[in-house]
Amino acid sequence: MTDVAMSAPTNHAPLIAADGVPLKLKLARTTRRMKWRAFLLTVPLVLFLLIAFVMPIGEMLYRSMHNPTGSNVMPQFSVAIQDWDGEGLPSEEIFKIFVEDMTAAKKNREVGKTIGNLATRVNYEIPGSRSLFTRTARKTKNIKEGPYKEALLALDQKWENPVLWRTLQRVSKDYTLAFYLAATDRKYAENGDIVSADPLYQIYLPILFKTIWMSALITLFCFIIAYPVSYLLSTLPLRTSNLLMILVLLPFWTSLLVRTSAWIAMLQTQGVINNIMVYLGVITDESRIQMIYNLTGTIIAMVHILLPFMILPLYSVMKTIPPTYMRAARSMGASGTYSFIKVYFPQTIPGIAAGTLLVFILAIGYYITPALVGGSDGLLISNLIADHIKKTLNWSLGAALGTILLVVVLVFYWIYNKLVGVDNLKFG
Amino acid sequence: MLEKTKTPGFIALLVATLLFLILTRSFAGTFGFLIVFGIPYFAMNDLPPYATLQEKIGKYAFLSVCTIIFIFLILPILVIIPLSFNAEPYFTFTEGMMALDPSAYSARWYADILRFGMTDPDGTENWWNDMWNNATWIRAMRNSFFLALVSTLLAVVFGTLAALGLSRPEMPFRSLITSLLISPMIVPLVITATGMFFFYGRTMQGIIPGYENGLAQTYLGLTLAHATLGVPFVIITVTATLSGFDRSLIRASQGLGANGWTTFTKVIMPLITPGMISGALFAFITSLDEVVAVIFLADVDQRTIPRQMFSGLREQISPTILAVATILVLMSIALLTTVELLRRRSERLRGLSPG
Structure with a gap:
């Protein structure tokens, strides 16, 4: 329709519809109406989220700067x-x-x-x-x-x-801006200048960097673990892989609290893993390893919890890679490793981008697992925010820390959107 | 042929297992060894005949690693099931449990789910009434299910409408609006909950009739919060169903004289129902599992199951938590099965899968 209208020679009179309105105008009107109709369908939800979600976050931003x-x-x-x-x-x-x-x-x-x-x-x-x-x-x-x-x-x-x-x-x-200064370990000096706080009192920036560093580590572990499994799942016959997929999806569907308590049962000093090791004689009863209520416990539990978010995108990308490519590379004389690096791996990069970004974004804001199994050195920035809101009641500082975390997450969400696109988010 | 090529491998596996048994003198260890190296052995049958020894070893190692990873994924979830039948108040296997002594097992923690918090757990009069109204876990379950049902309903109605709009080709600002609608899943829960704590609790004071003290510590506030968190899942699953949707079906139905409503109920609805149900189940389980917003917004009376587990794990760890966890695992299995069946049905309907 559009092509016809546009390719009509300009020296002719415009095409007219049966009711005398130019066809071009009519088409524009219809398109506009359809656009509105599509948009109107999303309006209820957009309004709902504005009130229930966006305005609360706006209030948090406001409170981080406004303290009357x-x-x-x-x-x-x-x-x-x-x-x-x-x-x-x-x-x-x-x-x-x-x-x-x-x-x-x-x-x-x-x-x-x-x-x-x-x-x-x-x-x-x-x-x-x-x-x-x-x-x-x-x-x-x-x-x-x-x-x-x-x-x-x-x-x-x-x-x-x-x-x-x-x-x-x-x-x-x-x-x-005093709370942003506090949240970034700076303060006003006696003469009003902004200086960084005494190294002894610097808590927030180190924790923020620790959170980012730990999220990166967790993402790396998830990637290393998820890659072979996703490869296996994508190459097996559909019936077998569907069965094995249950082993991935069941943890995904199981409550976070259930998995966290399961890891407490597994990792504590009187727990299953320590008992097995004592039973096998790997360690003695006195030298049981402290694996929980510290950084190790947090990392293990979070890797387990976030693993499905890495496996699912990797799997869905790997499933679309034809096995013939690898065979072609082999038949032309490439070794197994070489053809994997040069032919297979590059094709999985979209899945890697989707999985790593998603896991990283989810890890950086994690609260429950570090709060339960983190002890004192496994705490992340979210735990500090929650403490300021619920315990010390320094709401403005909590809001300022929250804003900083929000900015970090939104930057990565923006990258995710650019590289992967939110439309490609899928489960199962 | 296959059997012949496999025999040396089988003998190697047997010898290795025996060696392991003699060296460690532990049956449990040998059992683990058999799982990690035996399962890959039985999975090793699709290698091409020209595969070199190096490739065979590589494949074997790869399958062993995958077995270990699958065990890592599933073992913690399976381990809590026997642990919840512990007769002792510990989170660990006792000697009696290892020896399969029946007296080391007990269902007392399941009874404790009902009894904990009751005014008179041993009384006979009004026992059911007492349990229903006073037992802490029962109260938490009622709260959880009520919240999950109402918030899922909200999320599904709003989410499906929006997904229908988003999947239309003429939708304006699609990526912007999609990013907004998905963001409750991306924004850390602590931030969402903090914002809601301020906004629902303070700013909303006196705005809604009947809620003069704001929405904090009310079921309405919690429902709104959980519906918000469920929305992204509904959007994702319904748009995924609509992505394979043949839009000419709509034109066909309109061409045959159906009005908008008939087209929606007779053509669109039956095709997107599986997506809606999966989305609803996702939203349901998200709400059922959500604890951060509950920590920030709920009163003691509004504690949900995960909130109760959270404080249980922080204050007094008892196997009651594992009993509740076991029930939740069984429920996830049921939900997962439903979603899988729905997905296959949807794929079959759209002719995407061989079955």
Whole structure:
């Protein structure tokens, strides 16, 4: 239809449909309507995911930069302090507002607006400063009249420190990058510059790199294990390979928690593998190997859990490679190894790309298995995020770490999309 | 001919096994040796007659490696089944179990699934009522199945509609929308759960009538979360079914005078039903297995089976977990069988597979 309309000579009148509308226009209208119709079918799900999935993640991104503790606890002071130039100490006027706000905040019991909240927030920036705030807040109501500056300094000499006031000025702003700095092991120095934290306190970047490194290792192990199995499955007759495929698919369908508890039963010091080795005399009863609640346990369990995600894409690619190619190479004099490297392996690269990227993406965000079998040195970045959200309640830092992890994952998802395409994702 | 070429190999295998037995003096070890080297022996029959010795050894080693990998895949899952019948409260085989002593086995951990958390497990009055309402694991199972069913329904309805749109050739922004719809599977669960923890728990406060405190710690919130996580699976399986779909069937039905609805119910639906069911089963098992969102969003009353297992593995490890795990394994076997049968039926319907 399009070809006819386009190849019609331009000096002729346009082709007209039965109702007098030019055919070209009519075709364009129909195409547009069909496009809309296809699009409308996806609209309910897109809207659903926007509300149930995209907006929550958006909120996490927002919270990683937006922390209104300062202005919530001390509404007047947080505005006033912004006019201060950061030299020496703030003016008497600001001190007055500070004392008044402090006294008012002391009475506040609303969650998120108490002195305790502000003290915790400042404590993230200046460790050990928490008690100064709670102690001062108990006494500010006694300061009835000026000069406020002297009165406050009389309560505690620490208020003389300009670093404290500069930190308060920073904390009073609702939007901050402080949590991204903390999440990348950096901080504001006393003069306001960004410096990297004391090596002793550097936790997040090392854990992030460890997570990436471990995911890469797990992906490599999965690849080494999955390649021969997928090759075997793809070369066997369909009936046999379907039977063997069950051995791959059953773990895939079995609950993650079931597999993790199975590995605990297998690997613990009184577990099946240690018992077998003691029974066989490989090790003595006293020298049982600690294989779980550490890095080794995490790697073994995660390789087992993620293996099907490597086998399935490899298998589906290998199944399409005609065995005649290898035979042709052999008949022309190539050795087995040579024809494998030069003929077979290159054809499996799409499967390798799909499998490795998928396993890597899934491994990098893993939470449950490291939390259960990781002990203390098998922890990954996800465990730190969960700890900040559920235990230490430093939500903004948790959100900042989550954002960093999200960016890493999305980069790899983008690569996956470019190389493999999400449409090619299949199970079984 | 085949038998003749195999005889030397068979003798070699026997000699090797005997040697192994004499050297290690362990029957269990020899049994393992036989599995790892015996199975490849019986699988070695499709080598071409011109294969060199080097190739034969290579193939043999390759098959041994594959056997070990298959054992690695399946052994942990199989091992928990006998362990769950342990009479002792351990996660390991006792001496009595190794000696197949019947008194070392017991079904007490299965009874414990029912009894744990009951107000009066030994009472007779209202026992069933007590069990149904108070037993911790039973409560977890009810929560799990309720959540899984409702969220699967949501995921399948929305997912199938979207997949129908995505598989149309004229779909605009296809790759962008597909990436968005698949992303719940890709984005780490901790991130999704964190976002939901903030958004459902805080921002949604006072927006939905009847949920003034937000959606955290409600069944509605959990259902939305699990439906989100199930959507990618429905999309993937239904679009896979539609990829081999002959679109001229739609035109044929329209040409014969069927309207849109009739075409959908009589032509499209029967062909995509297997994909929908597989997608539904995937979504179901995803929800049944999901624990991170439950950790972040659920109340104590809303604990699901995996959540209960998670805290069980962290706090007091008891073989009850293995008994529950065994039940779950049996369920996965049933689900896997269903999916496999459906896949074959679908392939047969579309003429893709010899059977």
